Amino acid sequence: MDTRLSLSRIVAIIFLQMNNSLEPPQWGFYVYYGMSIVSLPLYLLIIVCLLCLRGAYAVYKSTFYSLLLQHCIADMFSMLGYILLSPARAIPQIRQFYFEYQDYYIAAATYNIIYYTLYIRCTGIIFLSLQRYLVITLPHWSLTTKVQKAANWKIILVYWITPTLLSIVVLKDTDFKFDGIEKMAINASKEIIQRNTVMALSVVSTTCIVSSLAYGALFYFVRKNSSKLSKSLRREVHLAFQVLVLLLAFFAILVFYAFLNYFAQTRNDGPVFYMRGLYPMANGFLSYINPFCILCLNQDFTRKLIGLVTCNVNEVRGSGKATNSNKKVNVTLVQIEETRRSVAN
Numbered sequence: 001m002d003t004r005l006s007l008s009r010i011v012a013i014i015f016l017q018m019n020n021s022l023e024p025p026q027w028g029f030y031v032y033y034g035m036s037i038v039s040l041p042l043y044l045l046i047i048v049c050l051l052c053l054r055g056a057y058a059v060y061k062s063t064f065y066s067l068l069l070q071h072c073i074a075d076m077f078s079m080l081g082y083i084l085l086s087p088a089r090a091i092p093q094i095r096q097f098y099f100e101y102q103d104y105y106i107a108a109a110t111y112n113i114i115y116y117t118l119y120i121r122c123t124g125i126i127f128l129s130l131q132r133y134l135v136i137t138l139p140h141w142s143l144t145t146k147v148q149k150a151a152n153w154k155i156i157l158v159y160w161i162t163p164t165l166l167s168i169v170v171l172k173d174t175d176f177k178f179d180g181i182e183k184m185a186i187n188a189s190k191e192i193i194q195r196n197t198v199m200a201l202s203v204v205s206t207t208c209i210v211s212s213l214a215y216g217a218l219f220y221f222v223r224k225n226s227s228k229l230s231k232s233l234r235r236e237v238h239l240a241f242q243v244l245v246l247l248l249a250f251f252a253i254l255v256f257y258a259f260l261n262y263f264a265q266t267r268n269d270g271p272v273f274y275m276r277g278l279y280p281m282a283n284g285f286l287s288y289i290n291p292f293c294i295l296c297l298n299q300d301f302t303r304k305l306i307g308l309v310t311c312n313v314n315e316v317r318g319s320g321k322a323t324n325s326n327k328k329v330n331v332t333l334v335q336i337e338e339t340r341r342s343v344a345n
């Protein structure tokens with residue numbers, strides 16, 4: 001009884017603060033900064049390692065890892081773009097520059113990048129989910145073969161052009177202004193805010209529905225044919241769990257935009273401003289969960305990453321068939337290891 005009472009009081013206090021505040025809370029930014037300090041260097045390390053492995057192992061040149069690499073780049077683009085356009089405004093020189101040249105799409109970019117980067121990652125998780133579904137349930141289907149044999153440049157084009165076309169409605173808006181050089185808050189019309197929140201809610205909802213249907217069908221197939229799955233398909237299933245955990249983060253974002261849309265439609269400015277302060281934390285969670293999914297649920301990649309960092313040749317070699325470029329990398333690593341031992345002796 002006491003627990004329920006205390007929880008109700010906490011909820012009441014939060015809603016009271018949301019209704020009475022026209023200033024975004026600062027604690028959401030502090031949580032975001034804490035996540036960035038830990039996760040941003042780790043994410044950069046994973047991307048560099050993935051690029052190195054793509055030159056050494058054929059498996060890391062597959063469609064799945066090509067899509068995963070683009071998704072990692074999209075996360076980094078989202079985080080670095082947000083840092084350059086928002087937190088960087090606290091630096092006086094940058095704030096002055098942004099304020100003077102805000103009409104050159106700087107003010108608009110500060111607002112529009114929120115939705116553009118969201119749509120990039122939404123389409124990315126749909127591509128990853130559908131690719132997992134096709135490879136595991138329909139490995140011999142003609143469409144699956146085309147997807148698996150698609151050139152890397154085609155994957156990159158599809159990954160980035162699709163959300164860009166989806167974002168044209170958002171990107172064309174330029175009627176944004178900073179309210180003053182001191183606060184540098186974005187002034188946007190309520191019509192634009194309402195339209196964008198409805199669109200964001202629709203895109204995130206579609207992402208969750210399509211990806212959930214793909215995973216529902218995938219797990220039904222796996223459960224029905226668990227005894228017949230080959231070793232290679234079992235590895236593909238393990239990679240599917242990596243994407244599934246990432247998908248769960250989108251359900252959290254779905255709740256965020258559902259509340260934001262409700263408050264925008266009811267013209268309740270207090271909660272809208274309050275939730276703006278929570279956006280950095282939500283955006284950071286959506287991006288920074290991916291590197292931990294990779295490290296915790298992709299053991300083969302994690303072993304190779306540790307091997308590259310520690311120059312452990314055996315860990316980098318791992319298992320699987322190496323390409324010609326892989327053999328060259330292994331020879332180089334052996335030479336580095338022998339040189340290090342001779343110096344130590």
